[in-house]
Amino acid sequence: xxxxxxxxxxxxPLLALLAAAPxxxxxxxxxxxxxxxxxxxxxxxxxxxxxxxxxxxxxxxLDVDFCRALAAAIFDDPDKVRFxxxxxAARFTALxxxxxDVLARNTTWTLxxxxxxMNFPVITFFxxxxxxxxxxxxxxxVKQLDRATICLQQxxxxxxxxxxxxxxxxxxxxxxxxxxxxxxxGAYESGRCxxxxxxxxxxxxxxxxxxxxxxxxxxxxxxxxEPFAPGVRQGDDAWRDLVAWTHYAMIDAEEAGITQENxxxxxxxxxxxxxxxxLGLEGKYGxxxxxxxxxxxxxxxxxxxxxxxxxRNLGDGTPLKIPxxxxxxxxxxxxxxxxxxx
Amino acid sequence: MTRVRETLLPxxxxxxxxxxxxxxxxxxxxxxxxxxxxxxxxxxxxxLLLPPVFRFLVTDAVWSGNSGEACRPEVAGRAVGACWAFxxxxxNYLVYGSYPxxxxxxxxLFFGLVALGTAWMLWxxxxxxxxxxxxxxxxxxxxxxxxxSGTAVLGLxxxxxxxxxxxxxxxxxxxxxxxxxxxxxxLLALGRRSELPVLRYACIGFIExxxxxxxxxxxxxxxxxxxxxxxxxxxxxxxxxxxVGIALFASAYMAEVVRGGLQAVPEGQGRAALALGLTRWxxxxxxxxxxxxxxxxxxxxxxxxxxxxxxxxxxxxxIADFIRVLEAARADPRxxxxxxxxxxxxxxxxxxLAVCFSMARYAAFIERRLAAGERGRA
Numbered sequence: 113x114x115x116x117x118x119x120x121x122x123x124x125p126l127l128a129l130l131a132a133a134p135x136x137x138x139x140x141x142x143x144x145x146x147x148x149x150x151x152x153x154x155x156x157x158x159x160x161x162x163x164x165x166x167x168x169x170x171x172x173x174l175d176v177d178f179c180r181a182l183a184a185a186i187f188d189d190p191d192k193v194r195f196x197x198x199x200x201a202a203r204f205t206a207l208x209x210x211x212x213d214v215l216a217r218n219t220t221w222t223l224x225x226x227x228x229x230m231n232f233p234v235i236t237f238f239x240x241x242x243x244x245x246x247x248x249x250x251x252x253x254v255k256q257l258d259r260a261t262i263c264l265q266q267x268x269x270x271x272x273x274x275x276x277x278x279x280x281x282x283x284x285x286x287x288x289x290x291x292x293x294x295x296x297x298g299a300y301e302s303g304r305c306x307x308x309x310x311x312x313x314x315x316x317x318x319x320x321x322x323x324x325x326x327x328x329x330x331x332x333x334x335x336x337x338e339p340f341a342p343g344v345r346q347g348d349d350a351w352r353d354l355v356a357w358t359h360y361a362m363i364d365a366e367e368a369g370i371t372q373e374n375x376x377x378x379x380x381x382x383x384x385x386x387x388x389x390x391l392g393l394e395g396k397y398g399x400x401x402x403x404x405x406x407x408x409x410x411x412x413x414x415x416x417x418x419x420x421x422x423x424r425n426l427g428d429g430t431p432l433k434i435p436x437x438x439x440x441x442x443x444x445x446x447x448x449x450x451x452x453x454x
Numbered sequence: 455m456t457r458v459r460e461t462l463l464p465x466x467x468x469x470x471x472x473x474x475x476x477x478x479x480x481x482x483x484x485x486x487x488x489x490x491x492x493x494x495x496x497x498x499x500x501x502l503l504l505p506p507v508f509r510f511l512v513t514d515a516v517w518s519g520n521s522g523e524a525c526r527p528e529v530a531g532r533a534v535g536a537c538w539a540f541x542x543x544x545x546n547y548l549v550y551g552s553y554p555x556x557x558x559x560x561x562x563l564f565f566g567l568v569a570l571g572t573a574w575m576l577w578x579x580x581x582x583x584x585x586x587x588x589x590x591x592x593x594x595x596x597x598x599x600x601x602x603s604g605t606a607v608l609g610l611x612x613x614x615x616x617x618x619x620x621x622x623x624x625x626x627x628x629x630x631x632x633x634x635x636x637x638x639x640x641l642l643a644l645g646r647r648s649e650l651p652v653l654r655y656a657c658i659g660f661i662e663x664x665x666x667x668x669x670x671x672x673x674x675x676x677x678x679x680x681x682x683x684x685x686x687x688x689x690x691x692x693x694x695x696x697x698v699g700i701a702l703f704a705s706a707y708m709a710e711v712v713r714g715g716l717q718a719v720p721e722g723q724g725r726a727a728l729a730l731g732l733t734r735w736x737x738x739x740x741x742x743x744x745x746x747x748x749x750x751x752x753x754x755x756x757x758x759x760x761x762x763x764x765x766x767x768x769x770x771x772x773i774a775d776f777i778r779v780l781e782a783a784r785a786d787p788r789x790x791x792x793x794x795x796x797x798x799x800x801x802x803x804x805x806x807l808a809v810c811f812s813m814a815r816y817a818a819f820i821e822r823r824l825a826a827g828e829r830g831r832a
Contacts, residue, residue, distance in 0.1 A: 158782030165782055167544045169552035169619065196616045199772040202678045209681030211692065294795055320790035431787040
């Protein structure tokens with residue numbers, strides 16, 4: 113391939129001048145991160161509630177807080193992380209080439225992605241394709257959308273999911289597709305469609321963009337499974353463990369009632385062996401991960417438990433007001449279940 | 455026989471005025487039925503178009519507020535146009551991206567350097583313009599690089615390019631394209647006309663290759679594919695990769711523009727210069743190139759304006775340029791209101807319009823000035 117050769121030739125003098133960050137795509141990611149002094153995290157950059165910059169360029173969101181938790185566990189400093197927005201086209205390459213250490217980019221875990229090039233250690237958010245409809249329609253279930261017109265964005269799996277779901281139930285429907293979410297929402301608002309369908313987590317943000325958010329409702333039902341998971345490179349089990357347990361620590365902390373607010377108090381006065389194990393007062397569980405004993409304490413202290421993070425970025429503390437739903441703890445009827453720390 | 459008037463004629467009224475506003479209107483706008491009709495159609499179009507735009511951008515605009523709620527009609531209690539409060543709240547992000555707040559004086563100084571360099575080159579009577587060129591093409595870029603990314607020599611903390619964003623990145627990308635493509639383009643154009651076959655074919659190959667691939671392909675290669683081909687322990691900064699791509703791409707186009715100018719200079723000019731005892735290089739530098747470049751000023755500016763706008767393509771490969779940060783900023787649910795997307799794009803349009811229009815005006819000024827030189831010689 114002459115083009116590649118040329119690109120390579122062109123880049124050689126530059127390498128001499130500008131090659132800066134040393135990167136090893138293989139091997140011990142944790143050691144590299146420690147040596148570098150900061151974590152590099154690929155995010156989507158511009159998805160409400162998951163990763164978005166504020167007016168000063170600081171990043172916020174569920175994916176962002178996950179990376180901050182990882183940095184807190186490693187460095188005891190949630191700010192030792194650098195966020196690199198990844199386009200959906202470049203995200204997997206960026207991970208493979210070692211440009212990023214972890215991909216926290218609301219990426220759906222699928223078999224083909226898992227086997228192709230990366231590993232998904234843990235599901236951080238359970239999403240699914242949902243429907244936004246007008247309240248005035250009085251619809252509460254997706255099957256009531258029989259013979260409805262549905263607005264979708266082109267070239268996404270939503271089209272396929274919708275076709276599958278309606279056909280298997282013998283319902284008829286009509287689809288109108290648009291190039292981007294603006295046009296799709298515009299068509300839905302202007303009355304061209306009865307419903308607007310995309311991932312539920314996005315629908316809450318889309319609803320806010322309508323002229324009268326109160327007049328629209330998001331159906332509770334989801335017609336597809338979209339488990340969002342951080343991605344890591346294959347072949348580094350220790351790093352994979354650390355990424356998974358960062359999430360589990362936040363889940364276990366919530367289940368044990370440890371919040372960002374009370375964690376320092378609990379650390380001093382708790383008698384519960386479970387809380388002691390999580391906070392590193394008993395046992396040396398951080399060592400197995402290549403970290404210090406207080407790794408989970410650092411996460412909760414700096415970033416919070418899963419409930420704190422959810423409320424701050426997606427839940428009632430935000431205009432999105434996404435209900436916990438499947439993301440509630442298993443003890444509350446949800447799917448978030450953390451293996452025990454012991 | 456001759457007839458001689460013996461009495462004075464009675465004084466006639468002065469001829470109808472052709473000066474003044476009325477006269478100007480008549481000659482310029484209503485000089486015939488066809489022109490009158492064209493004028494009326496255009497005026498009607500403007501009357502139809504401008505008031506709503508003005509209403510949206512100014513009259514109905516919301517200028518202050520703490521969240522998108524302020525830009526909802528039911529909260530504002532009136533029709534709502536552009537939500538400039540949104541731009542105000544996000545302006546730091548839109549200009550600097552995630553550049554650390556404490557270090558923002560560095561991009562500011564960089565903007566100052568750009569202004570200084572531009573003024574130096576644009577102001578034709580400025581002192582030491584030769585030095586200005588050295589500043590713009592050599593000292594400026596190096597100084598800017600050291601300033602923005604931080605060097606130990608200057609005692610500045612390093613700021614990773616992943617933190618750069620917004621107008622800063624758009625300026626960096628297009629300036630690199632402009633500053634690199636002009637000299638590179640001229641060299642390539644000269645090389646393409648060289649008598650040495652190896653050099654000539656190398657230049658032709660280079661130009662045709664880069665003109666033959668779309669810019670978006672170049673960017674994807676640079677940011678998606680290239681990292682896979684490089685050995686694992688080598689990385690080129692992810693902002694530098696598309697920068698190189700854009701610089702090479704732009705220089706291929708620039709080379710063809712300059713070649714057009716070189717061909718427009720009669721061959722006799724170069725020969726006459728040689729006959730006067732100038733060396734080949736002197737003849738090229740003092741006689742042929744100045745005439746060639748003068749001819750292609752519109753083409754060069756056209757290419758530069760195109761390049762400036764093309765730089766938004768880097769947003770597709772994940773570089774946080776101006777358009778990309780606008781997109782990210784308006785994902786904020788605290789700032790979601792019906793007119794926010796339109797506001798964001800209106801702001802982008804105004805920014806690009808301001809920059810491109812200035813470039814076009816400057817080109818027009820240069821052309822007038824060079825044309826004046828032509829008249830003086832004749």
